[in-house]
Amino acid sequence: MKSKYIEAAVYKNERISDCVFRLSVKGSFDVKPGQFFMLRAWDQEPLLSRPISVHDVDDEKITFLYHVVGRGTQILSKLREGDDISLTGPLGNGFDLDMLKGKVALVGGGIGVAPLNYLYKKLSMNEGVQVSFHAGYRSQPFGLECIQGSCSLLNIATEDACVGEKGYIIDYFEPKDYDMVVCCGPEIMMSKLMKKCEAAGVPILVSMEKKMACGIGACLVCTCKTKDGKKRSCADGPVFLGSELILND
Amino acid sequence: MKSKYIEAAVYKNERISDCVFRLSVKGSFDVKPGQFFMLRAWDQEPLLSRPISVHDVDDEKITFLYHVVGRGTQILSKLREGDDISLTGPLGNGFDLDMLKGKVALVGGGIGVAPLNYLYKKLSMNEGVQVSFHAGYRSQPFGLECIQGSCSLLNIATEDACVGEKGYIIDYFEPKDYDMVVCCGPEIMMSKLMKKCEAAGVPILVSMEKKMACGIGACLVCTCKTKDGKKRSCADGPVFLGSELILND
Amino acid sequence: MTSVNICGVELKNPVIAASGTFGFGGEFSDYFDVSRLGGISSKGLTLAPKQGNDGVRMHEVRSGMMNSVGLQNPGVEAFIKDELPQMEKMNTAVIANLGGSTIEDYVKAAAMLDKSSIDILELNISCPNVKEGGMAFGIKSCVAYEVVGEVRKATSKPLMVKLSPNAEDICDMAINCCKAGADAISLVNTFKGIAIDIKSRKPVFENISAGVSGPAIKPMALRMVYEVCGCVDVPVVGMGGISTYEDAIEFIMAGSHAIQVGTANFIKPDICLDIIEGIEAFMAREGIKSLEEIRGIIK
Amino acid sequence: MTSVNICGVELKNPVIAASGTFGFGGEFSDYFDVSRLGGISSKGLTLAPKQGNDGVRMHEVRSGMMNSVGLQNPGVEAFIKDELPQMEKMNTAVIANLGGSTIEDYVKAAAMLDKSSIDILELNISCPNVKEGGMAFGIKSCVAYEVVGEVRKATSKPLMVKLSPNAEDICDMAINCCKAGADAISLVNTFKGIAIDIKSRKPVFENISAGVSGPAIKPMALRMVYEVCGCVDVPVVGMGGISTYEDAIEFIMAGSHAIQVGTANFIKPDICLDIIEGIEAFMAREGIKSLEEIRGIIK
Numbered sequence A, B: 001m002k003s004k005y006i007e008a009a010v011y012k013n014e015r016i017s018d019c020v021f022r023l024s025v026k027g028s029f030d031v032k033p034g035q036f037f038m039l040r041a042w043d044q045e046p047l048l049s050r051p052i053s054v055h056d057v058d059d060e061k062i063t064f065l066y067h068v069v070g071r072g073t074q075i076l077s078k079l080r081e082g083d084d085i086s087l088t089g090p091l092g093n094g095f096d097l098d099m100l101k102g103k104v105a106l107v108g109g110g111i112g113v114a115p116l117n118y119l120y121k122k123l124s125m126n127e128g129v130q131v132s133f134h135a136g137y138r139s140q141p142f143g144l145e146c147i148q149g150s151c152s153l154l155n156i157a158t159e160d161a162c163v164g165e166k167g168y169i170i171d172y173f174e175p176k177d178y179d180m181v182v183c184c185g186p187e188i189m190m191s192k193l194m195k196k197c198e199a200a201g202v203p204i205l206v207s208m209e210k211k212m213a214c215g216i217g218a219c220l221v222c223t224c225k226t227k228d229g230k231k232r233s234c235a236d237g238p239v240f241l242g243s244e245l246i247l248n249d
Numbered sequence C, D: 001m002t003s004v005n006i007c008g009v010e011l012k013n014p015v016i017a018a019s020g021t022f023g024f025g026g027e028f029s030d031y032f033d034v035s036r037l038g039g040i041s042s043k044g045l046t047l048a049p050k051q052g053n054d055g056v057r058m059h060e061v062r063s064g065m066m067n068s069v070g071l072q073n074p075g076v077e078a079f080i081k082d083e084l085p086q087m088e089k090m091n092t093a094v095i096a097n098l099g100g101s102t103i104e105d106y107v108k109a110a111a112m113l114d115k116s117s118i119d120i121l122e123l124n125i126s127c128p129n130v131k132e133g134g135m136a137f138g139i140k141s142c143v144a145y146e147v148v149g150e151v152r153k154a155t156s157k158p159l160m161v162k163l164s165p166n167a168e169d170i171c172d173m174a175i176n177c178c179k180a181g182a183d184a185i186s187l188v189n190t191f192k193g194i195a196i197d198i199k200s201r202k203p204v205f206e207n208i209s210a211g212v213s214g215p216a217i218k219p220m221a222l223r224m225v226y227e228v229c230g231c232v233d234v235p236v237v238g239m240g241g242i243s244t245y246e247d248a249i250e251f252i253m254a255g256s257h258a259i260q261v262g263t264a265n266f267i268k269p270d271i272c273l274d275i276i277e278g279i280e281a282f283m284a285r286e287g288i289k290s291l292e293e294i295r296g297i298i299k
């Protein structure tokens, strides 16, 4: 789908846990899992739009899952049905579904499950793919709409042990059983998992979150270091092969 | 009443004509007619709060009447019941009721009727005062809640002749019949009426609208020229005797 | 412990209300206990009373405002007689902000203030709104050197020189002011800007340019404060767009001993109190005992 | 008639996409017909390819942003080979923005571009993000004079020199660039600012300072453009915080022949089109036949 700038109306915006909201916008969207939109529901301030991944898409709407962390997401959280919102997208490369064959593990940390939900939905339609889902949270889980009740293997860990194992999900996750790992979460989590996968010789795809200005590949503020030089996480990513990336940590 | 900074909740906000809204805020306020509040219903942008006159006060709420002209008033116009709003005030000198004795004419132009409504209400409680009301509008009249049905003499002029006389209200107004004239409206209207009053030897009070930053007398950006030097329209005004003022043109 | 010492004057805390935005303090006492402030810098004074500029004096811009007040003030004599007694009672450091358009006027006014009870003399060499002189003192450091040196001779009060961000070279300017005898440096004053009314096809302000202040200028102001802190040894009082305690901490981490809050006073009349309490809470949270621990820490 | 002529090059309209904010144009063709633009200024080029700065490259501030990209670009050779052919097809004026850290590099790169099909060479003497050299060229006018003079010798393309707002004296700078052979002046580049992460107690950017752009800088940028228009005879291309057609008209009324739109492209990808259409509508409403009628009208 060609990326567009769209002015639309909020379909629904609901709090689903302490600081996490789910926002839907009416319309028909053709999007790859792992792609994102630049959202804007304000006029002047903050200056920039906010990159948010696609959490789900159906025939009549697109859904985002977001964590309220600052001014932009705070404004999003106050949206009510019918309010104006603008979207630029879909943006980014998204996950390459052709790479995801055999036994695939999706590993999400916190709000990182947002894009994995839609990836799961797409993958589970493909034959020859067995998907398992591994999600870590600080406390109460969220964002598993497409997964819960459908996924044959769902592991959850929470730091406060309120659901599932106690602690970090990657401590309960063993890459070697899989053909491919996909991870989206805090950079420190992705970096640790990349090492684990490297050691196990299992390829991993990660979705990078860098601060963005344009979101469309023009300004070069969102680059990450790869073995092939600096790449734009908005246009060349956000999905990168772990083996390409050079993370600081 | 000592001026305060108050965080309050919107009681009601309704459109009453094309670009004119009426906003009420719950609370108990002790305010003189002609005083104003600095209103703010946004966080960062625009930077400054907006000065709005008191349109009405009753036991449980304060009411403002405002014209949507730019970004600040636009944000005000979107407020819904229960939304946050902050008010600093009451500010300014207000009308000196003791000066308003005998036959008093209140002359308002457009949104300039806003403070006169409350002035009328207060004056009409005083004995020995006969108040007449003269209001000019571009088109449909508004803001006459306390006046209509109560005021023995109400003259209206509209530029499109939709109600009352056609044209400008001051062209239908003759100061010489009155002991005192009070005017609030565009500067050009006040300036013309001041000249008319001067010629007729009738004293006039006008309410000045200058751009304000602090609203409380500290920054000196809102001064107007008087025979006694520059005075702050927020703290020394907004109400001035016409004979004090030196208007341009 | 939020207290700080600026050229021998002990401030309760580093938050000073900036000149021209806080009148002589009285206007704000309805809204909060102004004795909570570290200090108040008076409306800019001049030797003779001034009526200030004609025409539009204020224009709002994105995250900021422009002003062209032009140093309207009652003059130093009336200040000492009518305003200072009240300011003294406010139980906070009293800073007299002094502007001028000739060296003679500066010196005469400084000599008068020297005999008054003010705590600090803040020499404004930067007001861009007075046509003659006002601007020039703050642009070229050799000119600043001269006026600061003369004022230095006229007063034994702690002398804080307030720099303009429009200076050609802010570090050179600060160094020269110190050489000429400044006990402290404050910066920044407003940035020179213009605005045009496209309907009338005329500049908004009669003087064409006016001074830009508010959050919009913060990144530039902070940079200048950081640079000046790196090149002088006297205490630096930073300002420019501070509207939250986080902003204040940034200026302190850049090296400021104290900070001033200007335009933000117009956002919420008791914002200085929010900033003071925010700094206190931040220090408690981060286990900071004295602001010295974080002052200039980014260096 | 929105068309304007900048040093012999006819632009359809005065709206140019600013360097570093519009890539090489291709990224925006999904969102609007980029041939509607007056011109596109390329991402800043250098002789050799550059990977740009490490660490955080962007930080949002009130009504603006700070960037520290550090001239990441494929180098002039790759630009000519891989990017220019596409840019040519965009049917708008192609401006090559050239940065550098030594005079030799500038001259070599200019000579290569001289043989290419670009319409205008925009010499960026102002990028504050490259540690060595980049800053200095844009601060002192004598240094600028030298580099502009050398580049002038290396090219017969129309030469537009882009000034930094951090210059000591913006008029003196513009005058010197013209003396050295500039056919046009563009300004402003980003303002030098800093930001501090108070949690980590470190500067946000590895280079400590970074460039501030966006609506926050508009009043200062407009002032500088106005001043430069008053002291040089060549066409001036103004920019700095333009995000609406009203902003663009202000810059034109201050004397700009054309304007550039930078950071605002990130607010809405087709904002340049809004600005172009806004200018057209304004001209129609006000009965303005040619922008010449209002250019510099406030003087």
Ligand SMILES: Cc1cc2nc3c(=O)[nH]c(=O)nc-3n(C[C@H](O)[C@H](O)[C@H](O)COP(=O)(O)OP(=O)(O)OC[C@H]3O[C@@H](n4cnc5c(N)ncnc54)[C@H](O)[C@@H]3O)c2cc1C
Binding pocket: A036, A046, A048, A049, A050, A051, A052, A053, A054, A065, A066, A067, A068, A069, A070, A071, A072, A073, A074, A111, A114, A115, A208, A209, A210, A211, A212, A238, D060
């Ligand atoms: C490709 C991509 C996809 C994302 N998908 C999601 C998602 O589905 N759900 C979700 O909750 N969040 C997502 N994020 C993170 C989200 O963009 C930030 O949380 C959001 O921008 C914060 O804005 P704010 O104004 O609330 O916070 P502030 O902290 O006030 O923002 C300040 C600045 O930092 C940037 N910023 C802050 N946090 C981040 C971050 N984690 N990543 C990138 N930039 C950041 C903002 O965009 C802004 O420019 C994604 C980020 C990227 C890059």
Ligand SMILES: Cc1cc2nc3c(=O)[nH]c(=O)nc-3n(C[C@H](O)[C@H](O)[C@H](O)COP(=O)(O)OP(=O)(O)OC[C@H]3O[C@@H](n4cnc5c(N)ncnc54)[C@H](O)[C@@H]3O)c2cc1C
Binding pocket: B036, B046, B048, B049, B050, B051, B052, B053, B054, B064, B065, B066, B067, B068, B069, B070, B071, B072, B073, B074, B111, B114, B115, B208, B209, B210, B211, B212, B238, C060
């Ligand atoms: C003492 C006083 C009482 C007022 N009472 C009322 C009232 O009861 N109802 C009402 O509708 N309006 C009233 N006004 C005018 C009102 O303040 C402005 O219409 C409002 O500030 C416009 O803000 P904006 O953001 O919508 O417009 P913008 O044009 O975007 O505002 C830009 C700037 O100009 C200032 N400004 C714009 N118009 C005026 C104006 N007419 N007077 C003063 N400043 C202005 C704004 O405060 C702001 O700083 C009053 C003004 C003053 C000074």
Ligand SMILES: Cc1cc2nc3c(=O)[nH]c(=O)nc-3n(C[C@H](O)[C@H](O)[C@H](O)COP(=O)(O)O)c2cc1C
Binding pocket: B219, B220, B221, C018, C019, C020, C021, C043, C044, C045, C067, C069, C071, C097, C099, C124, C127, C162, C188, C189, C190, C212, C213, C214, C215, C217, C239, C240, C241, C242, C260, C261, C262, C263, C264
């Ligand atoms: C309305 C107004 C009046 C000012 N008057 C003075 C003054 O008289 N003397 C002075 O030194 N600075 C004056 N300033 C500058 C402020 O003290 C301060 O240096 C500047 O506004 C930057 O800080 P801010 O962004 O916090 O406002 C004035 C600023 C404003 C907004």
Ligand SMILES: Cc1cc2nc3c(=O)[nH]c(=O)nc-3n(C[C@H](O)[C@H](O)[C@H](O)COP(=O)(O)O)c2cc1C
Binding pocket: A219, A220, A221, D018, D019, D020, D021, D043, D044, D045, D067, D069, D071, D097, D099, D124, D127, D162, D188, D189, D190, D212, D213, D214, D215, D217, D239, D240, D241, D242, D260, D261, D262, D263, D264
């Ligand atoms: C991300 C970014 C990258 C930039 N890169 C360049 C560059 O390579 N060369 C240049 O001359 N200017 C560069 N600039 C400066 C802009 O072209 C422009 O001069 C400046 O941002 C001010 O305009 P604005 O406020 O409209 O953005 C860059 C600006 C931004 C925001």
Ligand code: FES
Binding pocket: A211, A212, A213, A214, A215, A216, A217, A218, A219, A220, A221, A222, A223, A232, A233, A234, A235
């Ligand atoms: S955000 Fe502009 S290139 Fe990625």
Ligand code: FES
Binding pocket: B211, B212, B213, B214, B215, B216, B217, B218, B219, B220, B221, B222, B223, B232, B233, B234, B235
């Ligand atoms: S608005 Fe500040 S003195 Fe009147």
